[in-house]
Amino acid sequence: MNSLSSTSSEDAILAGLLDYCAAQGISISPNISLRRVSGKGLGVYTSKPLTPGDPVMHVPTAALFTTSSVPLSFASKEARKSIPVHALLAAYLAFGMSEAKREHYARWMATWPRLTDFTSTMPVFWPGALKQPISQQRDTKRNGAQQTEEKTQFLPLPPSLTGSWLYSDKNSSGMPPKILDELGSKLESHLKTIAKAFPAQASALLSQTEPLHWKFIHMWCIVGSRCFYYLRPGQPAPKDSNEAMALCPGMDLFNHSDKPHCRTTYDRKGYEVTAVQEHGIGEEVLLGYGAHSNDLLWNEYGFIMGGDGNVSDGVQLDEVVLASLTDAQKKTLEKAGYLGDYWLKPEGLCWRSEVVSWLDVLTPGQWNRFLEGKFDPAVADRQFTAEGNGIEDSSGNRKRKRGTGGTSEEATANETAILKQTPSERAKRKQLAWIKVMASVAENSLMGLMFLAPQKTRRNGNGNSRTELLHWFGDDEKILEAQGLRGPDISKTRSSQAKARHRMCVQRWRQILQLCTHAGDMIREDTPALRNDGVNLGTERLGTEEQNIEALVDEFLEHDI
Numbered sequence: 151m152n153s154l155s156s157t158s159s160e161d162a163i164l165a166g167l168l169d170y171c172a173a174q175g176i177s178i179s180p181n182i183s184l185r186r187v188s189g190k191g192l193g194v195y196t197s198k199p200l201t202p203g204d205p206v207m208h209v210p211t212a213a214l215f216t217t218s219s220v221p222l223s224f225a226s227k228e229a230r231k232s233i234p235v236h237a238l239l240a241a242y243l244a245f246g247m248s249e250a251k252r253e254h255y256a257r258w259m260a261t262w263p264r265l266t267d268f269t270s271t272m273p274v275f276w277p278g279a280l281k282q283p284i285s286q287q288r289d290t291k292r293n294g295a296q297q298t299e300e301k302t303q304f305l306p307l308p309p310s311l312t313g314s315w316l317y318s319d320k321n322s323s324g325m326p327p328k329i330l331d332e333l334g335s336k337l338e339s340h341l342k343t344i345a346k347a348f349p350a351q352a353s354a355l356l357s358q359t360e361p362l363h364w365k366f367i368h369m370w371c372i373v374g375s376r377c378f379y380y381l382r383p384g385q386p387a388p389k390d391s392n393e394a395m396a397l398c399p400g401m402d403l404f405n406h407s408d409k410p411h412c413r414t415t416y417d418r419k420g421y422e423v424t425a426v427q428e429h430g431i432g433e434e435v436l437l438g439y440g441a442h443s444n445d446l447l448w449n450e451y452g453f454i455m456g457g458d459g460n461v462s463d464g465v466q467l468d469e470v471v472l473a474s475l476t477d478a479q480k481k482t483l484e485k486a487g488y489l490g491d492y493w494l495k496p497e498g499l500c501w502r503s504e505v506v507s508w509l510d511v512l513t514p515g516q517w518n519r520f521l522e523g524k525f526d527p528a529v530a531d532r533q534f535t536a537e538g539n540g541i542e543d544s545s546g547n548r549k550r551k552r553g554t555g556g557t558s559e560e561a562t563a564n565e566t567a568i569l570k571q572t573p574s575e576r577a578k579r580k581q582l583a584w585i586k587v588m589a590s591v592a593e594n595s596l597m598g599l600m601f602l603a604p605q606k607t608r609r610n611g612n613g614n615s616r617t618e619l620l621h622w623f624g625d626d627e628k629i630l631e632a633q634g635l636r637g638p639d640i641s642k643t644r645s646s647q648a649k650a651r652h653r654m655c656v657q658r659w660r661q662i663l664q665l666c667t668h669a670g671d672m673i674r675e676d677t678p679a680l681r682n683d684g685v686n687l688g689t690e691r692l693g694t695e696e697q698n699i700e701a702l703v704d705e706f707l708e709h710d711i
């Protein structure tokens with residue numbers, strides 16, 4: 151995150167922060183130290199072992215930065231009524247502080263990430279074109295020799311952030327909220343509220359080419375990514391938890407884990423961080439920001455968990471699932487409380503999607519009991535086999551299929567094939583079909599992103615130039631100027647932000663593809679009849695040299711583009 155020119159200046163900054171913390175009565179375990187790690191910024195690490203129950207840090211209430219730290223001379227009690235806490239704290243930090251106050255907080259603020267750390271990693275600040283499909287001319291080698299041209303479109307950002315899975319421009323009402331748009335609208339509304347409350351700053355706040363706009367955004371990101379839930383003594387819990395937030399020096403240095411190593415508690419005296427597991431020397435001490443998917447972490451904090459993955463990860467499948475349903479089926483699901491909110495998780499499809507897959511496979515009575523956990527679909531499979539539905543009996547005669555109103559001879563070949571499937575097979579086939587839709591969108595996007603990368607990272611084809619990467623992923627120079635960058639720093643920043651953004655897209659699409667492959671494998675393992683019905687990744691669209699998309703992505707990620 152923050153780039154510091156030398157280790158000694160970094161040491162000075164960290165020493166300054168520790169002095170500041172000590173002066174605020176913040177107690178930090180002697181067993182920990184602060185360190186900067188590439189891709190994560192600052193973090194808390196053990197210098198000596200920690201055992202469960204060991205105190206790691208205590209931050210007294212007096213050290214917190216809350217709405218009480220914002221003087222009434224900046225925003226009166228009356229004005230505060232219409233200003234969200236997030237926006238108020240950001241505005242005060244951006245343009246309300248006296249020099250003396252700024253000096254007071256300087257040693258803490260010096261450790262905060264820069265504006266470009268946020269704009270490079272949070273898609274809400276990325277060029278609008280990345281939220282739409284990109285059209286592309288691709289040359290692909292097929293069968294190792296022939297070159298074919300393909301005109302195609304791909305989504306640089308996954309629709310789990312932006313919206314539609316299906317390139318649909320249909321009215322998406324009833325679809326899950328688009329978290330990227332939600333964050334963008336929140337920022338816009340906060341900017342407008344602050345502009346209204348501070349008319350002298352209004353025009354600068356609302357113009358992308360004005361430094362104040364970006365100062366506010368910088369502080370807005372600082373508050374959003376480093377705040378803790380906090381209620382003033384006597385304050386009732388607000389409906390919107392964002393109205394109960396405070397910045398907490400020292401505590402804001404802990405990075406996130408989906409399996410946190412520490413517990414955070416808070417009472418009138420302040421916040422306490424306590425180890426809940428053994429830590430060896432040099433291990434990172436991690437807190438949990440919540441059970442967040444990688445899309446949410448990316449959207450709101452600007453990072454995607456890699457490594458061991460994220461047990462809370464998942465992508466929403468609503469559009470894929472809903473597109474496969476008739477209106478009548480949607481009505482049935484709505485009545486049963488199962489319309490929408492379908493997820494693909496590391497452990498496979500969620501229960502709600504499972505429920506959809508059994509609709510019209512089980513009888514209505516069985517399905518209703520299945521929802522209540524009182525019907526095992528294996529019973530339907532046994533019944534199906536016993537009744538010999540649609541399958542030849544021992545004498546070779548075809549049996550009547552219940553509800554078809556005729557013999558199976560009258561059915562089309564396709565229907566006959568379906569009649570031969572057990573209920574489980576039919577449900578699992580539906581699940582696999584949804585997963586394949588997602589996998590093919592992911593595969594297409596990964597290919598699109600690869601073709602945008604400069605040539606040296608690709609093995610064949612005419613990779614597009616570096617300029618194209620900058621064109622799609624870099625910010626306008628005027629915007630970078632407004633952010634305070636000058637001369638060569640502008641092109642350096644453009645280039646590094648384009649690379650970082652492109653890489654994050656590749657990383658996330660790859661994770662989505664892996665979620666698909668894993669879920670597909672699990673379904674096929676469970677259902678012998680589907681063993682050969684794979685999520686055929688990377689074999690159809692790509693030429694022979696690029697068949698294995700996983701290997702291609704690995705290679706890409708190793709390169710410094």
Ligand SMILES: C[S@@+](CC[C@H](N)C(=O)[O-])C[C@H]1O[C@@H](n2cnc3c(N)ncnc32)[C@H](O)[C@@H]1O
Nearest residue numbers: 189190191192375376402403404405406451453
């Ligand atoms: C509360 S701060 C934690 C300290 C921060 N690393 C710093 O340099 O000040 C939250 C920010 O840390 C980074 N972060 C937290 N957990 C992370 C993780 N597991 N992987 C990568 N970055 C992480 C993200 O940039 C996030 O916005």
